[in-house]
Amino acid sequence: MTRAGYLIVALSAALIGGCATSREAAEASGRVDYDPIEPFNRTMYGVNDTIDRYTLRPLAKGYRNVVPSPVRRSIGNFSDNLLTPRSALNGFLQGRPDKGLSDISRFVMNTVFGIGGLFDVASYAGLEEYDETFSQTLAVWGVPEGPYVYLPIFGPNSLLDALTLPIDSYSEPLAYYDDDTARQWFYIVRAINLRARLLAAEGILDDSADPYITVREAYLQNRAFQIHDGDPPVEEDEFLNEFLEESDFEEE
Numbered sequence: 450m451t452r453a454g455y456l457i458v459a460l461s462a463a464l465i466g467g468c469a470t471s472r473e474a475a476e477a478s479g480r481v482d483y484d485p486i487e488p489f490n491r492t493m494y495g496v497n498d499t500i501d502r503y504t505l506r507p508l509a510k511g512y513r514n515v516v517p518s519p520v521r522r523s524i525g526n527f528s529d530n531l532l533t534p535r536s537a538l539n540g541f542l543q544g545r546p547d548k549g550l551s552d553i554s555r556f557v558m559n560t561v562f563g564i565g566g567l568f569d570v571a572s573y574a575g576l577e578e579y580d581e582t583f584s585q586t587l588a589v590w591g592v593p594e595g596p597y598v599y600l601p602i603f604g605p606n607s608l609l610d611a612l613t614l615p616i617d618s619y620s621e622p623l624a625y626y627d628d629d630t631a632r633q634w635f636y637i638v639r640a641i642n643l644r645a646r647l648l649a650a651e652g653i654l655d656d657s658a659d660p661y662i663t664v665r666e667a668y669l670q671n672r673a674f675q676i677h678d679g680d681p682p683v684e685e686d687e688f689l690n691e692f693l694e695e696s697d698f699e700e701e
Contacts, residue, residue, distance in 0.1 A: 455612065480521050484596060484665065486596065491599075491666075493600065493601055494599050494661045494664070497604060506644065509645040509647075511555065512645050524639075524642045526569045529578075531623050537552035539583060541601055543586050544589075555576045555579050558570055578676070584613040584617075587609060589676060594608065594672075598610075606668075693696035
């Protein structure tokens with residue numbers, strides 16, 4: 450499943466499951482309040498929503514209408530391939546050489562046989578795709594994630610995730626590409642391509658009584674799923690695991 454597909458599933462699970470990991474559930478389980486700056490986060494959510502409505506969303510719709518699906522998929526594959534070395538590094542740092550070796554194998558195979566990563570031949574070869582970040586590595590080793598933070602432009606994060614964003618950006622090969630203009634244009638295309646892949650999730654948010662909570666719960670469930678390798682120890686996340694097993698979202 451693509452990263453965009455997983456987010457659609459997570460949003461669906463958060464909505465259909467009635468936001469099982471809500472504030473009340475967290476307090477009942479003894480967890481620290483994970484959204485203590487909710488007024489600030491809601492303001493940032495509104496700012497981002499306005500920016501998205503008048504910039505990214507129209508661009509993503511036009512992009513989807515003009516660029517053929519195979520080309521969009523190749524752009525997504527190329528972007529994902531550039532993130533694979535970062536994921537491999539964090540796999541090793543987490544003490545999971547199986548993850549690191551799988552990602553290295555994926556990167557080599559897709560770069561060589563997939564024409565620089567435009568085609569995901571590694572998945573056809575049965576190599577599992579991971580998406581490990583430095584904040585996930587720290588969380589695996591017991592570093593507290595801190596409260597939920599909604600950042601301008603970057604969207605939903607934990608405090609730990611937000612603080613480690615610069616490290617993640619510098620662990621991507623593209624950060625060391627000499628042509629600043631080309632690099633910035635690629636970041637823009639990456640953002641538009643990802644936004645186009647997420648257009649399918651808009652209906653889920655439209656059906657939500659409180660889109661902010663739906664996005665927050667989707668992020669938290671997604672985060673727990675990533676850190677615990679698909680097996681979060683929280684009982685409330687069992688719904689998401691079952692939902693994932695029964696769902697198969699594909700990009701258009």
